[in-house]
Structures are given as C-alpha cells and as structure tokens.
Amino acid sequence: MAAQPKPPSWLRAVSDPRVSRVMHKVVTWQPPKPVLGAAIRTFSKAWGVELHEAERPVEDYVSFQDFFTRTLKDGARTIASDADVVASPADGKLSAHGPLGEGRLVQAKGVEYALDALLGDSADADPYRHGSYAVVYLAPNNYHRVHVPVRGTLTHWRYIPGALYPVNKIGLSNVPGLFARNERIVGHLDSEFGKVAVIMVGATFVGHMKVAFTDLATNAGAPASGRVAPDAPVAFERGDEFGVFEMGSTVVLLFDRPDVVPNVTLGSAVRMGEPILRLQDA
Numbered sequence: 001m002a003a004q005p006k007p008p009s010w011l012r013a014v015s016d017p018r019v020s021r022v023m024h025k026v027v028t029w030q031p032p033k034p035v036l037g038a039a040i041r042t043f044s045k046a047w048g049v050e051l052h053e054a055e056r057p058v059e060d061y062v063s064f065q066d067f068f069t070r071t072l073k074d075g076a077r078t079i080a081s082d083a084d085v086v087a088s089p090a091d092g093k094l095s096a097h098g099p100l101g102e103g104r105l106v107q108a109k110g111v112e113y114a115l116d117a118l119l120g121d122s123a124d125a126d127p128y129r130h131g132s133y134a135v136v137y138l139a140p141n142n143y144h145r146v147h148v149p150v151r152g153t154l155t156h157w158r159y160i161p162g163a164l165y166p167v168n169k170i171g172l173s174n175v176p177g178l179f180a181r182n183e184r185i186v187g188h189l190d191s192e193f194g195k196v197a198v199i200m201v202g203a204t205f206v207g208h209m210k211v212a213f214t215d216l217a218t219n220a221g222a223p224a225s226g227r228v229a230p231d232a233p234v235a236f237e238r239g240d241e242f243g244v245f246e247m248g249s250t251v252v253l254l255f256d257r258p259d260v261v262p263n264v265t266l267g268s269a270v271r272m273g274e275p276i277l278r279l280q281d282a
Helices: 009-014 018-028 033-047 064-068 115-119 122-128 171-176
Strands: 085-087 092-099 104-108 111-114 132-137 146-148 154-161 184-191 194-201 209-211 234-236 239-245 250-255 258-260 275-279
Touching: 009 171, 018 064, 033 064, 092 104, 092 258, 104 115, 115 122, 115 194, 115 250, 122 132, 122 194, 132 275, 146 184, 184 209, 194 275
Parallel strands: none
Antiparallel strands: 085 275, 092 132, 104 111, 132 250, 146 239, 154 184, 154 234, 184 194, 194 250, 209 239, 258 275
16 A cells, blocks of 8 residues: 655645634625625536525525525435435535445545544444445535435434545545544444444534534534434434535445445436445345
8 A cells, every 4th residue: 555645734734623613704604695695606606506406596595604505495306215225415426435344445546544543433333344335525516415325213423523624636635544534423323224324524614514413513622422322213214314514525424234336437426315326236
C-alpha cells in the first residue's frame, strides 16, 4: 500500500470545527427576501439545482440554509421496493464500494482506513468485518436529506465528534482516514438485509447535522455520545428520513453480508430511492 500523505497545512486549518461554526452563522442569516432570492437563483444556476423539485418556491425560504435543507415535492423520488435491492440513501454519486476484508475500507487509491476507527468501537465493528460497504458523496447541488435504504429497526447509535475536512477529491487524496477523522453520526439497524449501519459524515462547512431519532446538536461542543440505545424501538421503512446535512457531505453504508454489490457503475450519479445496490446472486 502506498505511503499515506500528511494533510497540507491549509487543509488542517479549514478542518477546524470553528470554521464551520462561522459558516453556519452566515448561512442562517436572514437577509432581505430579494437579496436571498437572487442568491438562491444564482447558486442554483451555477450548480444545476433542480428548483422545480423543491416543495416550496424560492420566495418562501428565509435563509440560505433553509433552502439548502429543502424538502421535495411529493412524488419527486420513487423508492425501490424489490426485496433484492438497496435504495440509495441520498442524491449524489456512488463513489466507492468494496468488501470489508480485514476490516479495512478503501478511501482513495492507495489510501485505506479502519472499520473500528470509522465506527468508534471495535464491538460495533465486529458484525461487519466480513461484510461490504458503499459510499455516496453529496455535491452542493444535491438534495441534502438522508433516507433509510432498507426496512429495519434502529438498535443503537453514536455521535463521534471530530475534524471537518473536505470530503471531495482533494480531501480524499490528502487526508489519511478522512471518514474516520471527521465528525459523524452512526446508526445501526437490524434490517431485512441483516445488520446495516448508516453513517452521516460531516465535512468542511458541514458542522451541523440532524437525525430523526434524537435532538442532538452536532458541532456544538458536545462530547462523544457513547453507545446509545433508543428508549423504544425506532422502526424505519425504506425512504423514511434518517437525517439532514446543512451543507454537502457523505453517507457510508455498511452491511454484515459480503454479497451486496453495486447496481450502478461506480461514479454514477444517483437519486435517493434508486436501486443503488443489489444482492450478488439475486
């Protein structure tokens, strides 16, 4: 395996969670409606945002964050329901997939990271050691809500504070163990596919994430949560909302079975609900 590079100093600087807290103040500022509307339309044109899918018109948003975390119109996405496929948890790109042999995941060419470090606990990692993983990267133009890819019940979750390195190609190539360094929320489910983990990974300017099963405020100075079991079972159907990014980032999926393989070409753009993975022998 190639030597892992040390992150450049400027990457270390922008990874400081305080930088993202400043950005949070910027994007939650409520400017005059004409100013905000012009900013939203300019951003949308530059990045190719499909405004017609949004549940609300541009004029209804009160801040850029309000727009960035927008919901979609009913029927804007179709959730794959076949028993042998996994629905995409988000809009974005299938950026990585592979087996979890030896408890390692490939981040980029020549750069790996450890399953135990990603999950923050070796006991949590044990069920997945001989399974498989997939990564969905969200770009700025994407819809930024994360949904449950399979039917299941949340058994426990963890909040793991950390740095906020960018998760684009620059970050992936220059920050060893990036996904295991960045702030993240990990949810573990007993599902129709066996044990599945859904991991929301924060990034630069993405210091705030929310999930459906707790009122946790991320990047607010809170300590690691440890292993948290819900007071009552939290059941999810495919397509139910899992959480939301306040800017773009990444979702990592883990499976305890090795026969979950891509249903689309790596690097392909995907939409939430599409059949992104399938059982190999199905």
